[in-house]
Amino acid sequence: MRDFLSNFGLYKPYLIHENFKISDKKFSLPIDFVGQTxxxxxxxxxxxxxxxxxxxxxxxxxxxxxxxxxxxxxxxNKLDYTFKVVGKCTSCKKYHIDLFLHIYSDDFVSRTLISxxxxxxxxxxxxxxxxxxxxxxxxVGANPDKKIEPNISVxxxxxxxxxxxxxxxxxxxxxxYGIGAYAYFRRIIERELINIIKDIKDLPSSHKxxxxxxxxxxxxxxxxxxxxxxIFEHLPHSLKVLGDNPIKLLYKETSQGLHSIEEQECxxxxxxxxxxxxxxxxxxxxxxxxxxxxRDLIKSIK
Ligand SMILES: [Zn+2]
Numbered sequence: 001m002r003d004f005l006s007n008f009g010l011y012k013p014y015l016i017h018e019n020f021k022i023s024d025k026k027f028s029l030p031i032d033f034v035g036q037t038x039x040x041x042x043x044x045x046x047x048x049x050x051x052x053x054x055x056x057x058x059x060x061x062x063x064x065x066x067x068x069x070x071x072x073x074x075x076x077n078k079l080d081y082t083f084k085v086v087g088k089c090t091s092c093k094k095y096h097i098d099l100f101l102h103i104y105s106d107d108f109v110s111r112t113l114i115s116x117x118x119x120x121x122x123x124x125x126x127x128x129x130x131x132x133x134x135x136x137x138x139x140v141g142a143n144p145d146k147k148i149e150p151n152i153s154v155x156x157x158x159x160x161x162x163x164x165x166x167x168x169x170x171x172x173x174x175x176x177y178g179i180g181a182y183a184y185f186r187r188i189i190e191r192e193l194i195n196i197i198k199d200i201k202d203l204p205s206s207h208k209x210x211x212x213x214x215x216x217x218x219x220x221x222x223x224x225x226x227x228x229x230x231i232f233e234h235l236p237h238s239l240k241v242l243g244d245n246p247i248k249l250l251y252k253e254t255s256q257g258l259h260s261i262e263e264q265e266c267x268x269x270x271x272x273x274x275x276x277x278x279x280x281x282x283x284x285x286x287x288x289x290x291x292x293x294x295r296d297l298i299k300s301i302k
Contacts, residue, residue, distance in 0.1 A: 001027060005038035005053070005087070005099075009174040010139050017135040020105060028103065028135060029073075030055055030063045030083045040097065042089040043144075051087040051097070059084060078133075079105040082140060100141030107133035148174050151278040153285045162188055169270065178267030182258065185273040189254040194218070196280060197227065197247065200235065203287045207234035225251060238283045246280045 004014040016027045026032055033053045042049040055063065063083065073081045082102045089095040148170045155163050169184030194215075201211040211234050218227040232245040239246060253273050261269070 001036060002038045004137065005036065005051075006040060008139060009176055010142065012176045013136045013138045015134060016103075016137050017133075020109060020133045020135040027137065028079065030059070030085070033085055033101070037090070038087070040087060040089075042092060042095045044089070044092050044095040047091075049089045049091040052090050053085045053087050053099075056084065056086055074109070074111070077108045079103060079109045079135065098141075098143040099139055102138050102140045103135070104137075105133040105135050109133050109135075145174075151282070153282045154278055157281045157285065158188075158192065162192060169274065173267065173270055173274065176267060178263040178265070178270060179258065181270035182254075182261070182266035182273075185270045185277070186254040186258075188277070189250050189273065193228075193247070193250055196284070197231065199284055200231075200239065200247075203236050203284065204291045205236035205238075205287065210234040225255075228252075236283075236287055238287060239280065242279070246276050249276050250280070 001014075001016075008014055017024065020028070034055055036053045037050050038053075039048050040051045041047070042051075073079060080103070082100055085099050085101060087097045087099060148167070150163075150167060150170055154166060158166060165184045165188050169181050169188065172178075172181035172184060197211065197215065200206055201208055201215065211231060214227040214230055214234075218224065228248045228251040229245070231247050232240070235245075235247075250273060253269050253276075256269075258266075
């Protein structure tokens with residue numbers, strides 16, 4: 001639960017119970033979340049701190065009365081409800097975040113599972129006819145949003161337009177919106193991959209004239225994708241350390257039609273493209289700044 005609260009983005013489900021039964025029903029009711037701790041960034045202290053969950057007084061009363069109504073927690077006999085919790089920074093005790101949590105089961109849940117007798121009787125076990133249900137939780141809202149952290153080398157490298165797609169792509173990844181994320185990262189690669197190759201060509205340790213030839217051939221016929229395959233041996237060493245061709249990977253991962261892939265596959269592809277793209281641009285920046293440092297040094301000893 002700590003991992004879920006600390007790290008999961010919106011709409012990413014976390015399995016609370018594989019087989020939800022009476023002997024183990026923690027985190028099935030809002031009250032179970034009170035006092036639960038997790039790690040989160042405190043905006044006052046600009047540090048990751050321990051946060052603790054509480055229910056607002058109003059919702060505490062609401063859920064106490066709701067438990068008497070029970071049916072409010074169910075839709076079609078499945079557990080299915082949303083509630084708000086407040087996470088407070090235990091360090092400064094000032095900063096807080098709001099989370100909207102959605103709890104749901106994939107199958108019928110007996111209402112007797114939910115009711116909480118004041119004294120827990122040890123003989124109480126799930127009746128045989130209770131079906132096995134999985135119980136999930138997901139965040140459906142967060143205020144403020146968990147901040148996305150763009151890679152600074154990337155944002156410095158791209159234009160404002162491309163950065164907008166980059167931010168949107170990161171946001172989609174953060175919210176587990178795979179198709180959206182994939183669409184933005186595909187657009188970035190379509191627009192920037194040749195520019196990236198041109199920048200790589202100008203790096204001091206690239207094979208400039210060989211890459212130039214590949215670029216020229218590509219310009220004559222942009223439908224030919226051989227440039228992505230053939231550039232590898234001409235890359236500077238720092239871009240070869242993956243043992244795989246990052247340019248080819250970027251091209252390959254984004255050249256597939258959107259219609260043919262599922263949400264989940266889109267998400268993993270978008271994440272892969274994000275990481276390889278950040279790696280590539282970081283290496284270009286490093287190569288450039290290394291040579292600049294060296295040139296400055298040489299100038300200073302002349
Ligand atoms: Zn704090």
